[in-house]
Amino acid sequence: MSARALILVLALAGAGCASTPSDARDPLEGVNRAVFAFNDKTDEMVLRPAARLYRNVTPSGLRDGVRNFFNNLDDLYIGANNLLQGKVEQAMSDLMRIAVNTTLGFFGVIDWASDMGLEKHNEDFGQTLARWGVGDGVYLVLPLLGPSTLRDTAALPVDWEGDPVYWHTPVDERNALTVMRTVARRADLLGASRTLEEAALDRYVFLREAYLQQRRSQIHDGRPPRERPPAD
């Protein structure tokens, strides 16, 4: 089944649950909740066990190396997005990171650049569009990929083009790298997903709020404008 057909099936399934949309940012809540349930099940059956296994059988030093390696591959695209957002200084710093980590850091396995004070940035084309003035659009939960917004979903194809793993050949190597990166990144989130489990009254709402907040923070490079002062 193609991804598009899957989305359609899930959309139809979701349309059946006529829950009252409670949030203006999330008019497709019914569909989104159905996809969320599907993703949750997939995570529980496949991804979470794989991530646990990975965490349990590898020493933390190895996991640091794997994470650093994939992070290094991202830095060129991150730098490009910084440039597109007019943040030349950050883009230069990203280039420096690649130069340092690819050479001294054995193809990115050791992140010397962070130790030298060249901080890792987080950028993608969705954030670039946001900087250019594009609003979030409606909240979406994508099959397998999880929380997103209309803007971030529209930006995804560009992100894929900018991902060195995505255009790596041969294809079986690309697939192996993709699986490894996915499992490694999920392992980093094991603690967070347990917290979600424990802290949330409604996990769907909790995750949506967390995603929207985190994106807002990323778009403003960790310094979003303050929302409201404390009350007594």
Added chain:
Amino acid sequence: MKRMLACAALALAAGAAQAQTTPPDELVKQVMLDIQRIIVEDKDLQSGDRAKTIRLIEDKALPYFNYVGMTALAVGVHWRKATAEQKKRLAEEFRTLLVRTYASSLSAFGDQKFEFRPLRMKPEDTDVTVQVRVLQPGSQPVIVEYDMERTSRGWKVYDVRVAGISLVVNYRTEFGNLVRDKGIDGLIGALATKNKSLAAAEPKK
């Protein structure tokens, strides 16, 4: 004798005043390092003894949180409509939930390293954000931010942001939905049920 008592009272008051003026960044550093030291020295806490962890948080961290203020912020516009009794129960249940959630992440505290970012504040500031970078071997570094306000009893935390996600803002929508559907008592009930299910899921030790 009377004078001696007066002196003792004065000394106590001076001590309290000193505690009040601990700058917010210094306070966060002291509390985090203190808790970490206790965990490093205690096998039960490292192995995740939940009851003991909860006691540790209540003794060492909670005094520096304005959890009633946090509850008010999380409940948002509905807070004004709540009776005094409802406010009390909301704050109690929210406090319990926060302590339990915090407790589950605390056993990892022992291996973590903290980078305390210097805080640039003016003496007249009453509302600041203290940043801590948390490094853990085998994981991505995380920025934790404490929003703090100056009160008559020293600096108190009124919100915590982890990787840009504010605890208070995150709960606000959930709480708002529950109040709209089931009223304030419905929210209190939902929190109480959640806390009971978390307590039941805890490994007995």
